[in-house]
Amino acid sequence: MAFDVAIIGGGPAGYTVAERLAKGGLKIVLFEKRALGGVCLNEGCIPTKTMLYSAKILDTIRNSAKYGITSPEPSFDLPKILQRKTKVVKKLTAGIRAKLTAHNVTMINGEAKVLSAANDQISIKCGEETYSVSKLILCTGSETVIPTIPGLTETVYWTSREALESKEVPESLTIVGGGVIGLEFASLYNSLGSRVTVVEMLDEILPGMDCEVSALLREEYTRKGVKFLLGTKVTSINQSEITLEKQGEQTVMPSEKVLISVGRRPVLTGYGLENLTLERFRNGIAVNEVMQTSQSNIYACGDITGFSLLAHTAVREAEVAANHILGISDKMNYPSVPAVVYTNPEIAGVGETEESLKEKNITYSVKKQPMTFSGRFVTENELFNGLCKVIIGENEKILGVHIFGNPASEIIALAGMAIEHGLTLSQWQRTVFPHPTVGEIFKEV
Structure with a gap:
């Protein structure tokens, strides 16, 4: 089957570039092996912020007396919060699908594999069908990094996925990693009543953010009851016990649940990318200012580039790639991309x-x-x-x-x-x- 452009990955980068190119009159095929919307919409940005908003309302009611409003001690219904999260995700996913359908984007639910790329023709297989295109856009996203910690594989632990699905609030929660994802879950479960501890190897939380601002957020959450163990390494985990090391001294800390949140990395396997000779950048694929890889008819957008691993970065990269393909002057400018931590x-x-x-x-x-x-x-x-x-x-x-x-x-x-x-x-x-x-x-x- 012949198309003008194939897109592998239906997250923010994938569905954005698909819509832009289809609007421009090109024949587009979009492959997504899981759910349209990618990690951001289904198990990342949107569900997290939906639950954080419920937690923010809870915090607001608890502090309403400071605004002259008195109310009984508030409670929450976690199953209903989860139901609302699911409803929001379904609504937004349906909206994306409707837009792509309206612009005649062919959407294939399955794992695409690049077979070859030569003579300006790229061959891709998905299921029993083979597709031929002149241009390919890689939007394969990222995956959770699971560190090598003794005892972790024998322990039932959380990643962000499990933390968003739990129907019970743990009495205590230890978050390994003080980055953006870790801090947002610290905020959520602190509001819901868990005793939260954040373990971070560096001397301050939120690496890459302004240190003064990060310290102010840490101080605020310390006041709220979150415990921060900075400059501390997790050396082993044994079910509900975590062994920590700081300045050569070891301590053992109990915790009902452990959330692993040490970062994410670009997905570079499982799509036939080994059949392409693309230059690498950091742990992702190298691109120029118009999102072309080292092979000019192959573009990369989103987390696969290894830049900021943010949904809005992915959307802007997708816009730049689409504009270049359509002959519209544009280029990526990373210094103007904002970063946000959706705590309260x-x-x-x-x-x-x-x-x-x-x-x-x-x-x-x-x-x-x-x-x-x-x-x-x-x-x-x-x-x-x-x-x-x-x-x-x-x-x-x-x-x-x-x-x-x-x-x-x-x-x-x-x-x-x-x-x-x-x-x-x-x-x-x-x-x-x-x-x-x-x-x-x-x-x-």
């Missing part, structure tokens, strides 16, 4: 951090203010002051912005736009922000 409160950042600039030996200055310099923030937040931090380079150019406080996830895009378009501090300050909004904090800073 949230943190978010875009661009350079102080740590990254020091490593590159780039001169910079910092301007920062508590979020309470925004009137809207004060009206909606009684529990903490928050922080907005702007990092500035030569000629007042904005290099990075980092926020601690709700709704960081919503306003960080404003900072991303400023970095994307190379605005100076003076140019950004001339932007008119509606009053009162939390986004006004950028003018205050």
Whole structure:
């Protein structure tokens, strides 16, 4: 069967590029071996945020007296929270399928395997059918990294998948890994009543995020009862006992459940990629600024590139790849991609951090203010002051912005736009922000 472009993987990158190319008049086939929407929609971003929103409502009711509202001690129904999560996922999946169907994208549920790629023709097999295309886009996503820890294979442990499906809240939960996924589950299960401990080998949580903002989030969750063991290594796990090592000393800690959350890695096996001679980057596939691999008629988008492993990065990469194929001028700009941790409160950042600039030996200055310099923030937040931090380079150019406080996830895009378009501090300050909004904090800073 002949198509113009084949796409392997139906996650955010895959379904975005499929829709864009089909709109452009190309004949598209999309292969997905599991569920349309990929990890993000089915067992990652969307289900996690759905449950975190329920937890946020629970937290809000618990603290309502600070806003002049009294209510009985709230309770929650975990099965109903899970039911709502499933309903949200089904609704969004159906929406994606409807859009692809409307644009005549052929969707194949099965595992595709690349057989060959020569003379500008790529041969792909799925089931009993063989497909021929002139261009291929790899969107195979990522998978959970399971570390080699003695006793782990004999232990019933959680990954993010099990943590999203559990119908019971454990009395105690130890999270191995203090990255974004680990912190979001720490937030969720702390709100639901678990005694949460986060074990992180590094000296601070959330590697890659601004250290000052990360420390503020850690301090806030310490106040909420989460225990952080930094600079600590898990040396073995024996069912409900975890052996820890810090500065050469070992301790044994009991825990009802263990959640492994040390990161994710690109999926490079199982799709016939060994039949392609593609250059590697880090632990993924190397691409140029228009998402072409070392073989020009093969593109890679999403987690497989090994850059940021974020859904919105994948969507933007897919847009760039589609535009290049359609002859529209565009290129990928990673410095303007924001990162968010959907805890309560949230943190978010875009661009350079102080740590990254020091490593590159780039001169910079910092301007920062508590979020309470925004009137809207004060009206909606009684529990903490928050922080907005702007990092500035030569000629007042904005290099990075980092926020601690709700709704960081919503306003960080404003900072991303400023970095994307190379605005100076003076140019950004001339932007008119509606009053009162939390986004006004950028003018205050």
